[in-house]
Protein backbone atom coordinates (compact mmCIF):
# COMPACT_ATOMS: atom_id res chain seq x y z
CA UNK A 122 0.00 0.00 0.00
CA UNK A 123 1.17 3.51 -0.82
CA UNK A 124 2.57 5.65 1.90
CA UNK A 125 0.39 8.09 3.76
CA UNK A 126 1.84 11.59 3.48
CA UNK A 127 -0.70 13.47 5.58
CA UNK A 128 -3.00 12.13 8.23
CA UNK A 129 -5.43 13.86 10.54
CA UNK A 130 -6.73 12.19 13.66
CA UNK A 131 -9.83 12.94 15.71
CA UNK A 132 -10.18 16.55 14.64
CA UNK A 133 -12.91 18.46 16.46
CA UNK A 134 -14.08 21.99 15.81
CA UNK A 135 -17.03 23.88 17.21
CA UNK A 136 -18.11 27.36 16.12
CA UNK A 137 -20.62 29.21 18.27
CA UNK A 138 -23.72 27.05 17.97
CA UNK A 139 -22.28 24.76 15.28
CA UNK A 140 -20.35 21.52 15.76
CA UNK A 141 -18.53 21.67 12.46
CA UNK A 142 -16.22 18.65 12.92
CA UNK A 143 -16.43 15.72 15.31
CA UNK A 144 -13.51 13.31 15.64
CA UNK A 145 -12.69 13.37 11.96
CA UNK A 146 -9.92 11.06 10.75
CA UNK A 147 -8.61 11.32 7.23
CA UNK A 148 -5.46 10.32 5.41
CA UNK A 149 -3.84 11.31 2.16
CA UNK A 150 -1.45 9.06 0.27
CA UNK A 151 1.48 10.17 -1.79
CA UNK A 152 0.56 10.60 -5.45
CA UNK A 153 -3.19 10.23 -5.01
CA UNK A 154 -6.16 12.45 -5.76
CA UNK A 155 -8.40 12.11 -2.75
CA UNK A 156 -11.89 13.54 -3.20
CA UNK A 157 -13.71 14.97 -0.24
CA UNK A 158 -17.47 15.01 -0.54
CA UNK A 159 -20.39 16.04 1.59
CA UNK A 160 -23.51 18.15 1.63
CA UNK A 161 -23.32 21.91 2.08
CA UNK A 162 -22.19 22.57 5.61
CA UNK A 163 -20.78 19.07 6.17
CA UNK A 164 -17.44 20.55 7.26
CA UNK A 165 -15.21 20.06 4.21
CA UNK A 166 -13.85 23.59 3.98
CA UNK A 167 -13.40 23.81 7.73
CA UNK A 168 -11.29 20.64 7.72
CA UNK A 169 -9.15 21.99 4.88
CA UNK A 170 -8.72 25.36 6.59
CA UNK A 171 -7.57 23.58 9.72
CA UNK A 172 -5.00 21.55 7.79
CA UNK A 173 -3.73 24.70 6.07
CA UNK A 174 -3.77 26.82 9.22
CA UNK A 175 -6.53 29.31 8.49
CA UNK A 176 -8.75 27.94 11.27
CA UNK A 177 -7.59 26.56 14.63
CA UNK A 178 -8.75 23.10 15.61
CA UNK A 179 -10.21 22.53 19.08
CA UNK A 180 -8.56 19.13 19.41
CA UNK A 181 -7.03 16.34 17.36
CA UNK A 182 -3.69 15.78 15.66
CA UNK A 183 -2.24 16.37 12.22
CA UNK A 184 0.76 14.41 10.96
CA UNK A 185 2.91 15.25 7.96
CA UNK A 186 5.12 12.34 6.88
CA UNK A 187 4.56 10.80 10.33
CA UNK A 188 5.70 13.78 12.35
CA UNK A 189 3.11 15.79 14.18
CA UNK A 190 2.50 19.40 13.13
CA UNK A 191 2.24 21.27 16.39
CA UNK A 192 1.64 24.82 15.27
CA UNK A 193 0.10 25.43 11.89
CA UNK A 194 -0.15 28.65 9.90
CA UNK A 195 -0.49 29.38 6.18
CA UNK A 196 3.14 30.48 5.89
CA UNK A 197 4.36 27.31 7.64
CA UNK A 198 2.11 25.26 5.39
CA UNK A 199 3.74 26.76 2.31
CA UNK A 200 7.14 25.92 3.80
CA UNK A 201 5.89 22.39 4.38
CA UNK A 202 4.80 22.12 0.76
CA UNK A 203 1.07 22.44 1.39
CA UNK A 204 -1.00 24.89 -0.67
CA UNK A 205 -4.71 25.67 -0.55
CA UNK A 206 -6.98 26.95 -3.28
CA UNK A 207 -9.79 28.21 -1.09
CA UNK A 208 -13.44 28.04 -1.99
CA UNK A 209 -13.72 31.80 -1.71
CA UNK A 210 -11.78 33.80 -4.24
CA UNK A 211 -8.92 35.69 -2.69
CA UNK A 212 -7.37 37.61 -5.59
CA UNK A 213 -6.45 41.23 -5.11
CA UNK A 214 -8.49 42.63 -7.94
CA UNK A 215 -6.47 45.83 -8.38
CA UNK A 216 -3.31 43.78 -8.89
CA UNK A 217 -2.26 42.16 -12.14
CA UNK A 218 -2.47 38.47 -12.95
CA UNK A 219 1.31 38.11 -12.47
CA UNK A 220 1.28 39.97 -9.17
CA UNK A 221 -1.52 37.73 -7.94
CA UNK A 222 0.28 34.56 -9.00
CA UNK A 223 3.37 35.70 -7.09
CA UNK A 224 1.53 37.19 -4.12
CA UNK A 225 3.57 36.72 -0.97
CA UNK A 226 6.70 35.76 -2.95
CA UNK A 227 7.21 38.97 -4.91
CA UNK A 228 10.12 41.26 -5.79
CA UNK A 229 12.64 40.24 -3.11
CA UNK A 230 12.70 36.81 -4.69
CA UNK A 231 11.69 37.34 -8.29
CA UNK A 232 12.14 40.28 -10.67
CA UNK A 233 9.07 41.76 -12.30
CA UNK A 234 10.24 40.64 -15.71
CA UNK A 235 10.82 37.13 -14.46
CA UNK A 236 7.41 37.17 -12.76
CA UNK A 237 5.70 38.04 -16.03
CA UNK A 238 7.66 35.47 -18.00
CA UNK A 239 6.86 32.70 -15.55
CA UNK A 240 3.22 33.74 -15.39
CA UNK A 241 3.01 33.65 -19.18
CA UNK A 242 4.38 30.13 -19.11
CA UNK A 243 1.69 28.99 -16.66
CA UNK A 244 -1.06 30.85 -18.48
CA UNK A 245 -0.11 29.05 -21.66
CA UNK A 246 -0.91 25.74 -19.97
CA UNK A 247 -4.44 27.04 -19.40
CA UNK A 248 -4.59 28.61 -22.89
CA UNK A 249 -5.03 32.06 -21.38
CA UNK A 250 -3.92 34.35 -24.13
CA UNK A 251 -3.90 37.72 -22.42
CA UNK A 252 -1.19 39.86 -20.91
CA UNK A 253 -0.04 38.91 -17.39
CA UNK A 254 -0.23 42.64 -16.66
CA UNK A 255 -4.04 42.58 -16.94
CA UNK A 256 -5.63 43.59 -13.62
CA UNK A 257 -7.55 40.74 -12.00
CA UNK A 258 -10.64 43.00 -11.81
CA UNK A 259 -11.00 42.74 -15.58
CA UNK A 260 -11.19 38.94 -15.55
CA UNK A 261 -14.35 36.88 -15.58
CA UNK A 262 -15.10 34.74 -12.52
CA UNK A 263 -13.79 31.63 -14.27
CA UNK A 264 -10.54 33.29 -15.26
CA UNK A 265 -10.05 34.58 -11.74
CA UNK A 266 -10.47 31.06 -10.48
CA UNK A 267 -7.86 29.90 -12.96
CA UNK A 268 -5.45 32.50 -11.57
CA UNK A 269 -6.14 31.17 -8.05
CA UNK A 270 -5.17 27.72 -9.26
CA UNK A 271 -2.00 29.03 -10.90
CA UNK A 272 -1.04 30.86 -7.71
CA UNK A 273 -1.26 27.68 -5.65
CA UNK A 274 0.63 25.69 -8.28
CA UNK A 275 3.36 28.30 -8.32
CA UNK A 276 4.25 27.24 -4.78
CA UNK A 277 5.45 23.88 -6.09
CA UNK A 278 3.50 22.22 -3.32
CA UNK A 279 3.60 18.49 -2.73
CA UNK A 280 0.12 18.63 -1.25
CA UNK A 281 -2.43 20.69 -3.07
CA UNK A 282 -5.84 21.28 -1.53
CA UNK A 283 -8.47 22.32 -4.05
CA UNK A 284 -11.74 23.46 -2.51
CA UNK A 285 -14.23 23.48 -5.38
CA UNK A 286 -11.71 24.59 -7.98
CA UNK A 287 -14.04 24.17 -10.95
CA UNK A 288 -16.90 26.40 -9.80
CA UNK A 289 -17.60 28.65 -12.77
CA UNK A 290 -15.04 26.99 -15.03
CA UNK A 291 -16.02 25.89 -18.49
CA UNK A 292 -15.75 22.28 -19.65
CA UNK A 293 -12.56 23.15 -21.52
CA UNK A 294 -10.93 24.73 -18.51
CA UNK A 295 -11.87 21.76 -16.35
CA UNK A 296 -10.19 19.54 -18.93
CA UNK A 297 -7.02 21.61 -18.73
CA UNK A 298 -7.08 21.51 -14.95
CA UNK A 299 -7.39 17.73 -15.00
CA UNK A 300 -4.43 17.43 -17.35
CA UNK A 301 -2.42 19.45 -14.86
CA UNK A 302 -3.61 17.36 -11.92
CA UNK A 303 -2.54 14.22 -13.78
CA UNK A 304 0.92 15.71 -14.36
CA UNK A 305 1.14 16.58 -10.66
CA UNK A 306 0.27 12.98 -9.81
CA UNK A 307 3.02 11.70 -12.06
CA UNK A 308 5.38 13.92 -10.08
CA UNK A 309 4.13 12.18 -6.92
CA UNK A 310 2.27 15.19 -5.58
CA UNK A 311 -1.01 14.59 -3.75
CA UNK A 312 -4.26 16.43 -4.21
CA UNK A 313 -7.29 16.80 -1.96
CA UNK A 314 -10.13 17.60 -4.29
CA UNK A 315 -13.48 19.00 -3.14
CA UNK A 316 -16.32 19.21 -5.62
CA UNK A 317 -20.05 18.69 -5.85
CA UNK A 318 -19.76 17.61 -9.46
CA UNK A 319 -19.95 13.82 -9.39
CA UNK A 320 -18.65 13.33 -12.92
CA UNK A 321 -15.45 15.15 -11.97
CA UNK A 322 -14.98 13.06 -8.85
CA UNK A 323 -15.27 9.82 -10.76
CA UNK A 324 -12.99 11.03 -13.51
CA UNK A 325 -10.14 12.36 -11.42
CA UNK A 326 -10.08 10.76 -7.96
CA UNK A 327 -8.42 7.59 -6.67
CA UNK A 328 -10.21 7.56 -3.34
CA UNK A 329 -13.25 9.26 -1.89
CA UNK A 330 -14.04 10.33 1.66
CA UNK A 331 -17.58 11.38 2.52
CA UNK A 332 -18.24 13.81 5.37
CA UNK A 333 -21.70 13.96 6.89
CA UNK A 334 -22.62 16.42 9.64
CA UNK A 335 -18.99 16.91 10.57
CA UNK A 336 -18.17 13.20 10.77
CA UNK A 337 -16.34 10.86 8.42
CA UNK A 338 -19.04 8.69 6.83
CA UNK A 339 -16.51 6.46 5.05
CA UNK A 340 -13.47 6.32 2.77
CA UNK A 341 -13.53 4.23 -0.41
CA UNK A 342 -11.54 3.42 -3.50
CA UNK A 343 -13.33 5.30 -6.28
CA UNK A 344 -13.36 2.16 -8.41
CA UNK A 345 -15.35 0.32 -5.74
CA UNK A 346 -18.21 2.74 -5.17
CA UNK A 347 -21.16 4.10 -7.14
CA UNK A 348 -22.53 7.61 -7.42
CA UNK A 349 -25.85 6.51 -5.87
CA UNK A 350 -24.09 5.06 -2.84
CA UNK A 351 -22.14 8.27 -2.30
CA UNK A 352 -25.25 10.43 -2.53
CA UNK A 353 -26.92 8.15 -0.01
CA UNK A 354 -23.93 8.42 2.35
CA UNK A 355 -23.87 12.19 2.03
CA UNK A 356 -27.52 12.54 2.95
CA UNK A 357 -27.69 9.63 5.39
CA UNK A 358 -30.76 8.41 3.52
CA UNK A 359 -31.88 7.14 0.14
CA UNK A 360 -32.72 9.90 -2.30
CA UNK A 361 -35.54 9.31 -4.73
CA UNK A 362 -35.04 10.93 -8.09
CA UNK A 363 -37.57 13.59 -8.90
CA UNK A 364 -39.86 13.58 -11.85
CA UNK A 365 -39.53 16.41 -14.27
CA UNK A 366 -42.74 18.33 -14.61
CA UNK A 367 -42.27 20.51 -17.65
CA UNK A 368 -44.04 23.82 -17.76
CA UNK A 369 -46.40 25.13 -20.41
CA UNK A 370 -45.16 28.56 -21.48
CA UNK A 371 -47.71 31.40 -21.66
CA UNK A 372 -47.48 34.96 -23.01
CA UNK A 373 -44.22 36.84 -23.49
CA UNK A 374 -42.88 38.46 -20.32
CA UNK A 375 -39.47 39.62 -21.55
CA UNK A 376 -38.17 40.56 -24.97
CA UNK A 377 -34.62 41.46 -25.82
CA UNK A 378 -34.26 42.96 -29.28
CA UNK A 379 -31.06 43.40 -31.21
CA UNK A 380 -29.01 43.96 -28.11
CA UNK A 381 -25.46 45.10 -28.85
CA UNK A 382 -22.53 46.16 -26.68
CA UNK A 383 -18.84 45.92 -27.38
CA UNK A 384 -19.02 42.28 -26.22
CA UNK A 385 -22.34 41.06 -27.64
CA UNK A 386 -23.86 41.44 -31.08
CA UNK A 387 -27.47 41.50 -32.12
CA UNK A 388 -28.91 39.34 -29.36
CA UNK A 389 -32.62 38.54 -29.72
CA UNK A 390 -34.37 36.66 -26.92
CA UNK A 391 -37.93 36.12 -25.86
CA UNK A 392 -39.04 34.66 -22.57
CA UNK A 393 -42.57 33.47 -21.86
CA UNK A 394 -44.41 33.19 -18.58
CA UNK A 395 -43.86 29.76 -17.09
CA UNK A 396 -40.75 29.19 -19.14
CA UNK A 397 -37.22 28.25 -18.16
CA UNK A 398 -34.86 29.48 -20.84
CA UNK A 399 -31.26 28.35 -20.82
CA UNK A 400 -28.31 30.30 -22.13
CA UNK A 401 -25.55 27.87 -22.89
CA UNK A 402 -22.19 29.44 -23.40
CA UNK A 403 -18.57 29.08 -22.48
CA UNK A 404 -16.73 31.55 -20.32
CA UNK A 405 -16.51 34.95 -21.91
CA UNK A 406 -19.18 34.08 -24.47
CA UNK A 407 -21.34 37.02 -23.41
CA UNK A 408 -23.76 35.32 -21.01
CA UNK A 409 -23.11 37.67 -18.14
CA UNK A 410 -23.17 40.74 -20.39
CA UNK A 411 -26.75 39.97 -21.48
CA UNK A 412 -27.85 39.73 -17.84
CA UNK A 413 -26.08 42.94 -16.93
CA UNK A 414 -28.02 44.83 -19.61
CA UNK A 415 -31.39 43.36 -18.61
CA UNK A 416 -30.72 44.08 -14.93
CA UNK A 417 -29.55 47.64 -15.61
CA UNK A 418 -25.94 47.23 -14.45
CA UNK A 419 -24.78 47.98 -17.96
CA UNK A 420 -26.79 50.75 -19.63
CA UNK A 421 -24.36 51.36 -22.43
CA UNK A 422 -25.99 49.27 -25.14
CA UNK A 423 -27.99 49.49 -28.33
CA UNK A 424 -31.23 47.60 -28.82
CA UNK A 425 -34.45 47.27 -26.86
CA UNK A 426 -35.59 45.54 -23.70
CA UNK A 427 -39.32 45.05 -23.12
CA UNK A 428 -40.80 43.71 -19.89
CA UNK A 429 -44.48 42.80 -20.09
CA UNK A 430 -44.53 44.68 -23.39
CA UNK A 431 -43.38 47.88 -21.63
CA UNK A 432 -40.28 49.53 -23.02
CA UNK A 433 -37.64 49.26 -20.28
CA UNK A 434 -34.61 50.06 -22.43
CA UNK A 435 -31.74 51.67 -20.49
CA UNK A 436 -33.51 51.29 -17.16
CA UNK A 437 -31.59 51.40 -13.88
CA UNK A 438 -31.15 48.53 -11.44
CA UNK A 439 -33.86 50.03 -9.22
CA UNK A 440 -36.22 50.17 -12.19
CA UNK A 441 -35.34 46.61 -13.11
CA UNK A 442 -36.10 45.38 -9.61
CA UNK A 443 -39.39 47.22 -9.48
CA UNK A 444 -40.30 45.75 -12.88
CA UNK A 445 -39.87 42.36 -11.23
CA UNK A 446 -36.37 41.38 -12.38
CA UNK A 447 -34.04 39.56 -9.99
CA UNK A 448 -30.42 38.62 -10.62
CA UNK A 449 -28.32 35.90 -9.02
CA UNK A 450 -24.77 36.67 -10.09
CA UNK A 451 -22.10 34.13 -10.95
CA UNK A 452 -19.88 35.44 -8.18
CA UNK A 453 -22.05 35.68 -5.10
CA UNK A 454 -19.15 36.87 -2.92
CA UNK A 455 -18.45 39.91 -5.01
CA UNK A 456 -21.82 41.08 -6.16
CA UNK A 457 -24.45 38.88 -4.61
CA UNK A 458 -24.14 38.71 -0.91
CA UNK A 459 -23.22 41.05 1.90
CA UNK A 460 -20.93 38.73 3.83
CA UNK A 461 -20.89 40.70 7.03
CA UNK A 462 -24.67 40.93 7.23
CA UNK A 463 -27.13 38.50 8.75
CA UNK A 464 -29.14 36.02 6.74
CA UNK A 465 -32.29 38.11 7.42
CA UNK A 466 -30.64 41.30 6.15
CA UNK A 467 -29.47 39.61 2.98
CA UNK A 468 -32.82 38.05 2.20
CA UNK A 469 -34.80 41.24 2.80
CA UNK A 470 -32.27 43.56 1.14
CA UNK A 471 -34.33 44.57 -1.92
CA UNK A 472 -37.69 44.77 -0.19
CA UNK A 473 -37.65 47.78 2.11
CA UNK A 474 -41.30 48.56 1.49
CA UNK A 475 -42.48 45.31 2.94
CA UNK A 476 -40.36 45.42 6.06
CA UNK A 477 -40.37 49.12 6.87
CA UNK A 478 -43.39 50.84 8.32
CA UNK A 479 -43.22 54.63 8.67
CA UNK A 480 -39.44 54.32 8.15
CA UNK A 481 -39.11 51.94 11.09
CA UNK A 482 -37.75 48.49 10.45
CA UNK A 483 -40.27 45.83 11.30
CA UNK A 484 -37.70 43.26 12.33
CA UNK A 485 -40.33 40.71 13.30
CA UNK A 486 -41.66 40.80 9.79
CA UNK A 487 -38.17 40.68 8.29
CA UNK A 488 -37.46 37.67 10.45
CA UNK A 489 -40.66 35.88 9.44
CA UNK A 490 -40.12 36.53 5.72
CA UNK A 491 -36.51 35.35 5.93
CA UNK A 492 -37.43 32.25 7.86
CA UNK A 493 -40.16 31.30 5.42
CA UNK A 494 -37.94 31.64 2.38
CA UNK A 495 -34.80 30.18 3.85
CA UNK A 496 -36.84 27.09 4.72
CA UNK A 497 -38.08 27.01 1.11
CA UNK A 498 -34.54 26.83 -0.24
CA UNK A 499 -33.49 24.35 2.43
CA UNK A 500 -30.99 26.58 4.26
CA UNK A 501 -29.15 24.63 6.94
CA UNK A 502 -29.82 27.15 9.71
CA UNK A 503 -32.98 28.65 11.13
CA UNK A 504 -30.97 31.32 12.94
CA UNK A 505 -31.77 34.39 10.87
CA UNK A 506 -29.16 36.46 12.68
CA UNK A 507 -26.40 34.10 11.48
CA UNK A 508 -23.68 36.06 9.68
CA UNK A 509 -23.87 35.11 6.00
CA UNK A 510 -20.09 34.96 5.57
CA UNK A 511 -19.97 32.11 8.09
CA UNK A 512 -22.38 29.97 6.10
CA UNK A 513 -20.90 27.24 3.95
CA UNK A 514 -20.53 28.14 0.27
CA UNK A 515 -23.62 26.31 -0.95
CA UNK A 516 -25.79 27.75 1.77
CA UNK A 517 -24.70 31.26 0.80
CA UNK A 518 -26.00 30.58 -2.68
CA UNK A 519 -29.33 29.50 -1.22
CA UNK A 520 -29.59 32.82 0.64
CA UNK A 521 -29.23 34.76 -2.62
CA UNK A 522 -31.93 32.67 -4.26
CA UNK A 523 -34.18 33.04 -1.21
CA UNK A 524 -33.85 36.82 -1.53
CA UNK A 525 -35.51 36.93 -4.93
CA UNK A 526 -38.15 34.39 -4.01
CA UNK A 527 -39.02 36.62 -1.05
CA UNK A 528 -39.07 39.73 -3.20
CA UNK A 529 -41.59 38.06 -5.50
CA UNK A 530 -39.62 38.78 -8.67
CA UNK A 531 -41.36 37.86 -11.91
CA UNK A 532 -38.26 37.15 -13.95
CA UNK A 533 -35.19 35.63 -12.39
CA UNK A 534 -31.84 35.80 -14.12
CA UNK A 535 -29.63 33.07 -12.73
CA UNK A 536 -25.96 33.11 -13.64
CA UNK A 537 -24.43 29.73 -12.74
CA UNK A 538 -27.05 29.19 -10.03
CA UNK A 539 -25.78 25.98 -8.51
CA UNK A 540 -22.02 26.48 -8.46
CA UNK A 541 -20.85 25.03 -5.17
CA UNK A 542 -24.24 23.59 -4.30
CA UNK A 543 -24.30 19.93 -3.28
CA UNK A 544 -26.14 17.36 -5.39
CA UNK A 545 -29.17 17.08 -3.16
CA UNK A 546 -29.49 20.82 -2.67
CA UNK A 547 -29.05 21.20 -6.42
CA UNK A 548 -32.07 18.95 -6.97
CA UNK A 549 -33.97 21.06 -4.44
CA UNK A 550 -33.00 24.28 -6.19
CA UNK A 551 -34.01 22.85 -9.57
CA UNK A 552 -37.34 21.87 -8.09
CA UNK A 553 -37.69 25.39 -6.66
CA UNK A 554 -36.98 26.93 -10.05
CA UNK A 555 -39.64 24.71 -11.61
CA UNK A 556 -42.18 25.59 -8.96
CA UNK A 557 -41.35 29.25 -9.28
CA UNK A 558 -42.00 29.07 -13.02
CA UNK A 559 -45.43 27.58 -12.67
CA UNK A 560 -47.75 30.13 -14.20
CA UNK A 561 -46.78 33.77 -13.89
CA UNK A 562 -43.01 33.78 -13.51
CA UNK A 563 -40.11 32.90 -15.74
CA UNK A 564 -36.41 32.20 -15.46
CA UNK A 565 -33.32 32.56 -17.59
CA UNK A 566 -30.47 30.33 -16.51
CA UNK A 567 -27.00 30.94 -17.89
CA UNK A 568 -24.60 28.13 -17.27
CA UNK A 569 -21.50 26.40 -18.47
CA UNK A 570 -22.86 23.32 -16.71
CA UNK A 571 -24.68 21.97 -19.76
CA UNK A 572 -26.15 18.88 -18.03
CA UNK A 573 -27.83 21.29 -15.63
CA UNK A 574 -29.41 23.24 -18.50
CA UNK A 575 -30.59 20.03 -20.13
CA UNK A 576 -32.18 18.98 -16.88
CA UNK A 577 -34.24 22.07 -16.16
CA UNK A 578 -34.75 24.18 -19.28
CA UNK A 579 -37.62 24.18 -21.72
CA UNK A 580 -35.60 25.89 -24.41
CA UNK A 581 -31.89 26.58 -24.79
CA UNK A 582 -30.15 29.39 -26.65
CA UNK A 583 -26.50 28.73 -27.38
CA UNK A 584 -24.22 31.72 -27.56
CA UNK A 585 -20.63 31.95 -28.66
CA UNK A 586 -18.43 34.98 -29.11
CA UNK A 587 -21.26 37.26 -28.14
CA UNK A 588 -23.74 35.94 -30.69
CA UNK A 589 -26.67 33.57 -30.66
CA UNK A 590 -25.52 30.60 -32.69
CA UNK A 591 -28.48 28.29 -32.14
CA UNK A 592 -31.84 28.05 -30.45
CA UNK A 593 -33.08 24.60 -29.49
CA UNK A 594 -36.17 23.10 -27.89
CA UNK A 595 -34.95 20.88 -25.06
CA UNK A 596 -36.03 17.67 -26.72
CA UNK A 597 -33.71 14.90 -27.82
CA UNK A 598 -30.57 16.99 -27.46
CA UNK A 599 -27.50 16.23 -25.36
CA UNK A 600 -24.40 17.83 -23.94
CA UNK A 601 -22.32 17.04 -27.00
CA UNK A 602 -24.73 18.88 -29.27
CA UNK A 603 -24.65 21.96 -27.04
CA UNK A 604 -20.88 21.89 -26.77
CA UNK A 605 -20.65 21.53 -30.54
CA UNK A 606 -22.62 24.75 -31.07
CA UNK A 607 -20.95 26.55 -28.16
CA UNK A 608 -17.54 26.00 -29.71
CA UNK A 609 -18.71 26.40 -33.31
CA UNK A 610 -17.90 30.08 -33.62
CA UNK A 611 -14.27 29.45 -32.84
CA UNK A 612 -14.67 28.58 -29.16
CA UNK A 613 -14.29 30.76 -26.16
CA UNK A 614 -12.96 34.25 -26.14
CA UNK A 615 -10.29 34.82 -23.55
Ligand SMILES: Nc1ncnc2c1ncn2[C@@H]1O[C@H](COP(=O)(O)OP(=O)(O)OP(=O)(O)O)[C@@H](O)[C@H]1O
Pocket residue numbers: 136137139140141159160161162163164165166167168208501511512513514515516541543
Ligand atom coordinates in the same frame (compact mmCIF):
# COMPACT_ATOMS: atom_id res chain seq x y z
N1 LIG B 1 -16.38 31.12 11.06
C1 LIG B 1 -17.49 30.42 11.28
N2 LIG B 1 -18.36 30.77 12.25
C2 LIG B 1 -19.48 30.06 12.50
N3 LIG B 1 -19.83 28.95 11.81
C3 LIG B 1 -19.02 28.53 10.83
C4 LIG B 1 -17.81 29.25 10.50
N4 LIG B 1 -17.21 28.60 9.48
C5 LIG B 1 -18.00 27.54 9.17
N5 LIG B 1 -19.08 27.51 9.99
C6 LIG B 1 -20.15 26.48 9.99
O1 LIG B 1 -19.54 25.19 10.04
C7 LIG B 1 -20.27 24.27 9.24
C8 LIG B 1 -19.33 23.64 8.22
O2 LIG B 1 -19.02 24.60 7.24
P1 LIG B 1 -18.05 24.33 6.00
O3 LIG B 1 -17.83 25.63 5.33
O4 LIG B 1 -16.86 23.59 6.48
O5 LIG B 1 -18.96 23.36 5.09
P2 LIG B 1 -18.66 22.73 3.65
O6 LIG B 1 -18.73 21.24 3.80
O7 LIG B 1 -17.40 23.27 3.11
O8 LIG B 1 -19.93 23.19 2.81
P3 LIG B 1 -20.06 23.71 1.26
O9 LIG B 1 -20.20 22.51 0.41
O10 LIG B 1 -21.35 24.46 1.25
O11 LIG B 1 -18.89 24.56 0.95
C9 LIG B 1 -21.44 25.05 8.63
O12 LIG B 1 -22.58 24.82 9.44
C10 LIG B 1 -20.98 26.48 8.71
O13 LIG B 1 -22.07 27.37 8.79
Ligand SMILES: [Mg+2]
Pocket residue numbers: 165166167208284513514
Ligand atom coordinates in the same frame (compact mmCIF):
# COMPACT_ATOMS: atom_id res chain seq x y z
MG1 LIG C 1 -16.98 24.52 1.53
